Amino acid sequence: MAMKQLYQARDSMEAHFLRNLLEAEGITAQVMDEALTHTAGMLVGAVYPTVWIDQADWPRASEILDQFKRQGPHHAPTPTWKCKNCGEIIEGQFTECWKCRTPRPDSDDPSESIMGEPIDPTLQADLPCVKCGYNLRGLTPANRCPECGLPILRSLLDALRHGMFGNADEVDRVAYQPFESASRSLGFPADALLLICRAWMQSMQPIDPRPADIETDPGLCAERICTAVRDLAIDDFGSAAEAKSVFKGWGIQNSGDIGRIVEALASAQLIQLEQPQVVAHLNNLCSLNDMFP
Numbered sequence: 001m002a003m004k005q006l007y008q009a010r011d012s013m014e015a016h017f018l019r020n021l022l023e024a025e026g027i028t029a030q031v032m033d034e035a036l037t038h039t040a041g042m043l044v045g046a047v048y049p050t051v052w053i054d055q056a057d058w059p060r061a062s063e064i065l066d067q068f069k070r071q072g073p074h075h076a077p078t079p080t081w082k083c084k085n086c087g088e089i090i091e092g093q094f095t096e097c098w099k100c101r102t103p104r105p106d107s108d109d110p111s112e113s114i115m116g117e118p119i120d121p122t123l124q125a126d127l128p129c130v131k132c133g134y135n136l137r138g139l140t141p142a143n144r145c146p147e148c149g150l151p152i153l154r155s156l157l158d159a160l161r162h163g164m165f166g167n168a169d170e171v172d173r174v175a176y177q178p179f180e181s182a183s184r185s186l187g188f189p190a191d192a193l194l195l196i197c198r199a200w201m202q203s204m205q206p207i208d209p210r211p212a213d214i215e216t217d218p219g220l221c222a223e224r225i226c227t228a229v230r231d232l233a234i235d236d237f238g239s240a241a242e243a244k245s246v247f248k249g250w251g252i253q254n255s256g257d258i259g260r261i262v263e264a265l266a267s268a269q270l271i272q273l274e275q276p277q278v279v280a281h282l283n284n285l286c287s288l289n290d291m292f293p
Contacts, residue, residue: 003030006061007051010189010249015049018068020095025064027057123156130155141197142269153271154201157194179270186264188257192250193270195236196261199228200271222281225262226255230291244292255285 006022006029009015015031022029030052053061083097084105096103127136134147141153179190186193203224233243252258259282266273273279 002055003052004055004058005050006053006058007065009049009051010246010251014189015051018051018065021064021068022051022053022061025060027053027061027064029053029061123152127152127155127159130158140269142266142272151201151272153197157198157201160194179268186260188250188252188261192247192252193261193265195232196229196258197265197270199225199232200262200265202232203228216275218275218277219281221275221278222255222259222285225278225282226258226286226291229258233292240292244288247288247292252288254287255291256283259283 007015007018009018009031019029019031032050032052083100083102085102086097086100122140123137125137128134129136129145129148129150129152131150132145132148134145136145136152136155139146139152141156143152144150145152145155179193183190183193204221230240230243233247234240237243237246247253252261259279262271262273262282263279265271
C-alpha cells in the first residue's frame with residue numbers, strides 16, 4: 001500500500017502523540033525522520049519528524065488530524081512514566097515506550113508507577129572545554145569551566161554544532177537530556193530551548209564583549225535577547241517567514257514565551273540568570289509578528 005505524509009510535527013513527542021491517536025482509531029501510522037531532529041535547532045533547513053499513513057486511510061486520518069490541530073500543541077496528559085526496560089522517560093499519553101516498545105507499567109503498582117521526577121542536568125559523558133580542553137563531565141551547563149572560567153553551555157552548544165557526539169543515543173544522553181525536564185514542564189520542544197540557549201549566550205555572554213554588550217540595563221538586555229533569537233532563527237531556517245512558521249509550530253507566540261523559557265532554563269541549571277528583571281521586560285516586549293514581520 002502506498003504511504004503518504006500526513007503531518008510534519010514540531011518534535012518527536014507531538015509526532016508520537018498523533019500516531020497513537022491514529023492507531024487508536026485503527027489507522028496504521030509511522031513516524032519518520034525522527035533521528036534527524038536532534039540537530040534541528042542547529043542547522044539551516046532543519047528536519048522535523050513526520051507522520052505517514054496508508055493512502056487509503058487519508059480521509060479518516062485527515063479528520064483526526066483536524067481535531068488534533070484544533071486541540072492545540074500542548075495537550076499531552078500528565079504525569080510521565082519511566083520505561084522499566086530501557087529507563088526512557090515517556091510522556092503520559094503513550095501506552096508503550098517509543099524507544100523499545102515495552103508496555104507502560106500498571107499505574108496501580110507504586111514500585112513501577114507513573115512518575116515525573118526531574119532529569120539530572122549534569123553532563124553524562126566526556127566533553128572538552130572549547131577554550132582549555134578541561135573535561136567537563138559531571139558538571140552542569142550553567143556552571144563555568146573550573147580551569148578557565150568559560151561558560152560550560154558554550155562548549156556544549158559548540159559540540160552539537162560541530163557534530164562531536166558519535167550517534168543519536170549519545171546526543172540524547174549528553175546534550176538533550178539536560179533540556180528534557182524543562183521541556184516537559186513548559187510544553188515547548190527541546191530544540192526551542194536549545195535555540196534560546198544559543199541566543200542567550202550570544203547576547204548575554206559573548207566571547208569578546210564590545211562596550212554595548214556589557215550593558216546591564218534589563219530592558220536593553222531583553223531587547224538584545226529577542227534580537228539574537230530572531231537572527232539565529234532566520235539563519236537556521238533560511239528566512240523570516242520560515243522561522244515564524246517554526247516558532248508557531250513550537251508554540252512560541254511572543255517574547256513572554258521566551259521569558260518563560262529563560263526562567264525554566266535557569267531553574268534547570270542550564271543558564272545563569274543574574275538579572276531576573278530581564279524576564280519581566282521580556283513579558284511585554286514584542287509579539288511573534290514583531291520579531292518576524
